Amino acid sequence: MGIGLAIAKQAASEGARISLLARSVDQLQKAKESICQAYEVEVSIFSADVRDYDAVERAINEAGSIDVLVVNHGVYYVEEFETQGLDVMKTMIDVNLMGSFNVIKAALPLMKDRKDKGPASIALMSSMAGQVGTYGFAAYSATKFGLRGLAEALQQEVLENNIHLSLIFPPVTETPGFEPARKTMPEITKIISSTSAGMKAEEVGKITIQGIKSGSFSIPCKLDGRALVIATAGLSPQRCSSWRPLKWFLPVCFGL
Numbered sequence: 583m584g585i586g587l588a589i590a591k592q593a594a595s596e597g598a599r600i601s602l603l604a605r606s607v608d609q610l611q612k613a614k615e616s617i618c619q620a621y622e623v624e625v626s627i628f629s630a631d632v633r634d635y636d637a638v639e640r641a642i643n644e645a646g647s648i649d650v651l652v653v654n655h656g657v658y659y660v661e662e663f664e665t666q667g668l669d670v671m672k673t674m675i676d677v678n679l680m681g682s683f684n685v686i687k688a689a690l691p692l693m694k695d696r697k698d699k700g701p702a703s704i705a706l707m708s709s710m711a712g713q714v715g716t717y718g719f720a721a722y723s724a725t726k727f728g729l730r731g732l733a734e735a736l737q738q739e740v741l742e743n744n745i746h747l748s749l750i751f752p753p754v755t756e757t758p759g760f761e762p763a764r765k766t767m768p769e770i771t772k773i774i775s776s777t778s779a780g781m782k783a784e785e786v787g788k789i790t791i792q793g794i795k796s797g798s799f800s801i802p803c804k805l806d807g808r809a810l811v812i813a814t815a816g817l818s819p820q821r822c823s824s825w826r827p828l829k830w831f832l833p834v835c836f837g838l
């Protein structure tokens with residue numbers, strides 16, 4: 583299971599109405615079935631390439647109201663900068679970065695127009711390679727760092743609309759997309775990425791939904807990611823999830 587389906591399942595388990603967007607109709611059908619088997623929620627599927635703005639806009643307008651927009655799609659080709667072709671680098675920039683702009687551009691007017699004006703979220707799937715530039719990930723890291731710039735700037739513009747940006751920073755996660763990437767990965771990348779042990783998509787899904795619900799701007803997945811959020815804080819909005827445990831510690835200290 584990919585990270586996107588894991589997030590959708592976690593949201594479905596909490597009663598959300600789900601819309602899924604990807605290219606493969608076959609995969610979308612399977613994903614819908616697996617959600618509907620487990621949960622009694624409404625699931626709609628939309629086949630579109632995020633690089634095609636018009637197709638994305640049509641899908642989003644059909645999907646109806648959006649409280650939480652999860653911008654999870656992404657591709658990764660891991661290779662040294664000198665050997666990686668410019669065409670492959672451009673594909674990552676087009677899908678990961680421009681694709682995210684397309685999705686948000688199409689969804690934002692609808693999100694701003696939502697009736698209840700309660701809190702809404704836009705969550706962007708970054709990576710630990712979007713926290714630290716990582717060997718073999720030059721173009722990929724650039725796209726994931728790019729999402730941070732987008733999130734920080736857009737947060738300032740949509741705060742008045744009660745829309746909250748989040749960035750998720752998973753380490754290597756076992757997914758269908760990761761399998762081929764693992765096979766072709768440079769040895770050094772294997773060593774570096776194995777310092778942050780792998781996660782299951784389900785775990786990342788749970789952490790993502792929990793982070794979105796708590797309104798966290800930065801959503802690390804494990805202790806090392808949490809340390810990197812602090813180390814790379816910059817001027818990101820500091821409703822950082824690292825501080826959330828305090829809320830727990832305080833009542834415990836007071837014996838509640």
Ligand SMILES: NC(=O)C1=CN([C@@H]2O[C@H](COP(=O)(O)OP(=O)(O)OC[C@H]3O[C@@H](n4cnc5c(N)ncnc54)[C@H](OP(=O)(O)O)[C@@H]3O)[C@@H](O)[C@H]2O)C=CC1
Nearest residue numbers: 584585604605606631632654655656709754755757758759
């Ligand atoms: N797995 C990992 O180790 C990590 C992954 N990430 C990030 O998490 C996200 C999900 O990764 P993961 O679950 O591993 O990936 P998968 O390859 O398993 O799934 C990616 C999903 O994105 C969709 N997608 C890809 N390209 C497009 C496109 N052009 N238009 C529309 N949809 C598209 C795919 O559907 P379809 O092909 O049918 O379009 C698929 O559903 C990515 O952004 C990735 O960078 C971050 C850290 C670690």
Ligand SMILES: CCCCCCCCCCCCCCCC(=O)[C@@H](N)CO
Nearest residue numbers: 658709710711753754763775778806809
């Ligand atoms: C206290 C500080 C601790 C520092 C630890 C540094 C570890 C850096 C690990 C970077 C790993 C990047 C994996 C990204 C995988 C990914 O995004 C996938 N799409 C790849 O295929």
